[in-house]
Amino acid sequence: GQQLNQSPQSMFIQEGEDVSMNCTSSSIFNTWLWYKQDPGEGPVLLIALYKAGELTSNGRLTAQFGITRKDSFLNISASIPSDVGIYFCAGYMNYGGSQGNLIFGKGTKLSVKP
Amino acid sequence: EAQVTQNPRYLITVTGKKLTVTCSQNMNHEYMSWYRQDPGLGLRQIYYSMNVEVTDKGDVPEGYKVSRKEKRNFPLILESPSPNQTSLYFCASSPRWGGDEQYFGPGTRLTVT
Numbered sequence: 001g002q003q004l005n006q007s008p009q010s011m012f013i014q015e016g017e018d019v020s021m022n023c024t025s026s027s028i029f030n031t032w033l034w035y036k037q038d039p040g041e042g043p044v045l046l047i048a049l050y051k052a053g054e055l056t057s058n059g060r061l062t063a064q065f066g067i068t069r070k071d072s073f074l075n076i077s078a079s080i081p082s083d084v085g086i087y088f089c090a091g092y093m094n095y096g097g098s099q100g101n102l103i104f105g106k107g108t109k110l111s112v113k114p
Numbered sequence: 115e116a117q118v119t120q121n122p123r124y125l126i127t128v129t130g131k132k133l134t135v136t137c138s139q140n141m142n143h144e145y146m147s148w149y150r151q152d153p154g155l156g157l158r159q160i161y162y163s164m165n166v167e168v169t170d171k172g173d174v175p176e177g178y179k180v181s182r183k184e185k186r187n188f189p190l191i192l193e194s195p196s197p198n199q200t201s202l203y204f205c206a207s208s209p210r211w212g213g214d215e216q217y218f219g220p221g222t223r224l225t226v227t
Contacts, residue, residue: 031214042118042204042218043157088157092214100212101172104157 006089006105012113013083019076021108023089028069031092033102034061038085046087047074084110116141118219120205126225127195135190135222137205145208146188147172147216148180150201157204162213163188195226 006023013019023032031050035043047058049065049072056063062075072091076083086107094100118139127133139146147162149172159172163182177199179191188207192199202223206216 033215035218040221042206042220045215045217048215092212094212100214101159102214102216106154106156 004089004091004103004105006108008108009106010109010111012111013079014113015080017079019079019083019110020073021087021089022071022073023091023105024071025091025103026070027091027093029091029093029103030069032063032065032072033090033092034063034072034074035088035090036085037088037107043088079110081112084112086110116217118205118207118217120203120219120222122222123220124223126227128227129196130194133192133195133224135192135203135205135224137188137190137219138186139188139205139207139217140186141207141209141217142185143207143209143217144185144211145213145216146182147206147208147213148178148188148190149204149206149218150174150199151204151221152201160190160203164211164213195224197226200224200226 004023033048034046037043047063052069053067054065060077064073086109088107089105090102092102121136144165148160149157151157158174161180163169205219208216
């Protein structure tokens, strides 16, 4: 089945640093989504991308839909402590209007540098 | 407030005792789905529903049932729970027919002993 490779698996951030993470797939998608999950909560949708090459921002977050449709990137600028959590990418593909599936990456865990 | 709600949030039960986890959304979404989240395995879809009385299997449907009698509700039923169904369960809904752009509930942590 389709799989998403999300990297890095984990990273430590210091307040004020910029953060980058990405997702790659062997298959193409026509939608890419980025979610954040805090401990004990459900994933919250951060950004949705619908077109190859699209660059979309949500505050300090910027995500891009890769031109090949097989990858997506999320950048967080000037990180703050509340950015800590697990970030998931998700890709969606349907064919000719049929029902598709939302496939999730395994997540990138952001923690504060000790 | 637009939201997806789940009940209960925490449940400990014993093998074989039937249980139902409720899910409700107030956004008039047609698409709803259930996921389980396990360490190292990520989020995996159990069942989804594209509309009232329309349901289909996701990636891991064995041991689960669902029903969609009303647009807002999508309960998850475990007829005979087993320990391997211990997991964190999420209900989600989507305003889009295909089920992309999904919005998640707060989760139900289920332990089956």
